[in-house]
Amino acid sequence: MADLRTWLDDVNKLGQLITVNNADWDLELSTLTEIINERSKVRPAIVFDKIKGYPEGYRIAVNLLSSLQRLALTMGMDPKIGEFDFVQQWRRQVKTIQPIDPRKVKSAPLFENVQKGADIDLLKFPVPRWHELDGGRYIGTDDLVVTRDPEEGWVNVGTYRIMIHGRDHMGLHMSPGKHGRVHRDKNHAEGKALPIAVSFGHHPINFLVASTDVPNRVNEYAYAGGITGVPLDVVDGPLTGLPIPADSEIAIEGEVLPNDFMPEGPFGEWTGYYASNQPAVPVIRVKAVYHRNDPIMCGFPLLKPSSGDNLHFSLMRSALIWNALDEAGVPDVQAVWAHPSGGRFMTVLAIKQRYPGHARQAAMIASQCRSGAYLGRYVIVVDEDIDITNSEEVIWAISSRSDPVESIEILRRCWSGPLDPRIAVSDKGLSSRAIIDATRPYEWRDKFPKSSGASRELKDKVAGEWKSFLDQKVGAK
Numbered sequence: 001m002a003d004l005r006t007w008l009d010d011v012n013k014l015g016q017l018i019t020v021n022n023a024d025w026d027l028e029l030s031t032l033t034e035i036i037n038e039r040s041k042v043r044p045a046i047v048f049d050k051i052k053g054y055p056e057g058y059r060i061a062v063n064l065l066s067s068l069q070r071l072a073l074t075m076g077m078d079p080k081i082g083e084f085d086f087v088q089q090w091r092r093q094v095k096t097i098q099p100i101d102p103r104k105v106k107s108a109p110l111f112e113n114v115q116k117g118a119d120i121d122l123l124k125f126p127v128p129r130w131h132e133l134d135g136g137r138y139i140g141t142d143d144l145v146v147t148r149d150p151e152e153g154w155v156n157v158g159t160y161r162i163m164i165h166g167r168d169h170m171g172l173h174m175s176p177g178k179h180g181r182v183h184r185d186k187n188h189a190e191g192k193a194l195p196i197a198v199s200f201g202h203h204p205i206n207f208l209v210a211s212t213d214v215p216n217r218v219n220e221y222a223y224a225g226g227i228t229g230v231p232l233d234v235v236d237g238p239l240t241g242l243p244i245p246a247d248s249e250i251a252i253e254g255e256v257l258p259n260d261f262m263p264e265g266p267f268g269e270w271t272g273y274y275a276s277n278q279p280a281v282p283v284i285r286v287k288a289v290y291h292r293n294d295p296i297m298c299g300f301p302l303l304k305p306s307s308g309d310n311l312h313f314s315l316m317r318s319a320l321i322w323n324a325l326d327e328a329g330v331p332d333v334q335a336v337w338a339h340p341s342g343g344r345f346m347t348v349l350a351i352k353q354r355y356p357g358h359a360r361q362a363a364m365i366a367s368q369c370r371s372g373a374y375l376g377r378y379v380i381v382v383d384e385d386i387d388i389t390n391s392e393e394v395i396w397a398i399s400s401r402s403d404p405v406e407s408i409e410i411l412r413r414c415w416s417g418p419l420d421p422r423i424a425v426s427d428k429g430l431s432s433r434a435i436i437d438a439t440r441p442y443e444w445r446d447k448f449p450k451s452s453g454a455s456r457e458l459k460d461k462v463a464g465e466w467k468s469f470l471d472q473k474v475g476a477k
């Protein structure tokens with residue numbers, strides 16, 4: 001069964017886990033994560049222990065899915081898979097996922113410690129302040145908010161940010177249209193409280209599904225089972241009956257009452273900017289806290305994308321955009337890369353040009369398909385000789401093959417939203433797009449000056465012959 005502690009052991013065996021002792025929950029652990037990510041290629045999973053002011057064993061785990069190997073491990077793929085192959089495999093898999101219902105178990109280590117009523121204190125856990133201007137300590141970043149549709153009965157699991165207000169209450173930010181929000185709105189329209197359970201530490205497959213688009217009415221636990229091929233184990237919350245992962249380290253049960261709001265935020269968002277000043281958002285009134293001995297809380301610091309912990313979002317979205325191009329009938333797409341540093345704002349495509357207009361067609365569709373449209377800004381299309389996962393090559397292609405007057409196309413009044421830092425309030429959710437066609441112009445592509453870089457064959461040949469020298473003196477690639 002999926003278990004966070006076993007997962008951490010496996011990651012340790014991969015050589016991608018580090019433990020940091022004595023960091024402060026107040027900005028230090030998130031800043032250390034940012035520094036580690038900027039300096040390390042591997043971007044290891046990090047477990048913080050002996051956090052200042054807290055007992056040893058009360059841990060925070062971050063950066064869990066920021067390497068391809070750990071993402072593959074989490075999804076039941078071979079950790080040695082390459083970026084390109086991962087995208088290809090996810091493209092195939094995502095089309096045929098058959099949800100597998102979670103398996104109910106009767107007991108779980110989660111209930112080793114139970115607090116109710118006056119004994120509840122959410123700050124018994126080393127909840128971080130993640131960013132300097134955050135409005136509070138956010139317990140919910142890598143969290144699972146579990147709710148039930150009061151009319152249809154299905155259970156949703158979503159990741160929504162949660163800020164601590166006090167000992168037993170916290171603010172829950174759910175945007176309009178999100179499944180948990182719909183469940184809340186339906187209950188509140190009837191004047192009823194929304195029963196809720198939230199897990200704060202669990203196997204990362206849970207976070208992966210709770211924070212990505214899963215179809216309406218599909219339970220995220222079942223979707224996770226469909227990805228890995230193994231059903232998740234869940235245990236019913238004693239107060240709400242809502243399913244909580246059986247490996248959960250920390251969870252709460254409670255309710256969200258109608259007309260119970262408090263100011264929440266600001267919070268450093270995935271765009272790399274603070275967003276939503278201090279809206280009044282609903283309050284979770286906590287009725288019970290459960291936790292394992294020596295609990296591990298999972299966190300997703302939402303670093304600036306360029307010092308990112310968001311690789312998995314990019315890889316998975318790349319596959320979805322590629323599938324959309326396929327379904328729209330665009331041929332010969334060679335690769336799609338939703339660049340991690342671009343947040344959602346930039347997508348790069350490589351195509352093998354087949355006919356006049358092919359490049360524009362591909363780029364327009366990539367910019368407007370479901371997975372590429374929201375908060376998009378730039379779509380860059382290049383020829384197939386460019387390695388689009390390598391930003392240096394992409395910059396070279398834009399610089400040398402595009403002509404600003406001919407190659408840039410602007411689309412106006414496209415789908416944006418309040419998280420876009422570059423739209424004025426008066427723009428009401430609309431933004432523009434640019435397509436940068438950095439392919440060789442179709443009409444004279446054969447006459448385009450030949451690239452002077454060594455051909456792939458020549459490079460492979462020389463690299464093979466000089467392998468031991470290069471490995472020793474320069475390091476493996």
Ligand SMILES: Cc1cc2nc3c(=O)[nH]c(=O)nc-3n(C[C@H](O)[C@H](O)[C@H](O)COP(=O)(O)O)c2cc1C
Nearest residue numbers: 141158159160161173174175178179180211212213
């Ligand atoms: C760290 C993190 C925090 C998030 N916070 C919020 C949030 O506060 N509100 C929100 O509506 N979506 C938030 N999201 C996005 C949702 O998790 C995502 O849209 C998910 O698909 C929602 O699930 P649902 O489709 O079941 O509603 C967050 C995502 C991540 C990774």
Ligand SMILES: [Mn+2]
Nearest residue numbers: 156157179214
């Ligand atoms: Mn959902």
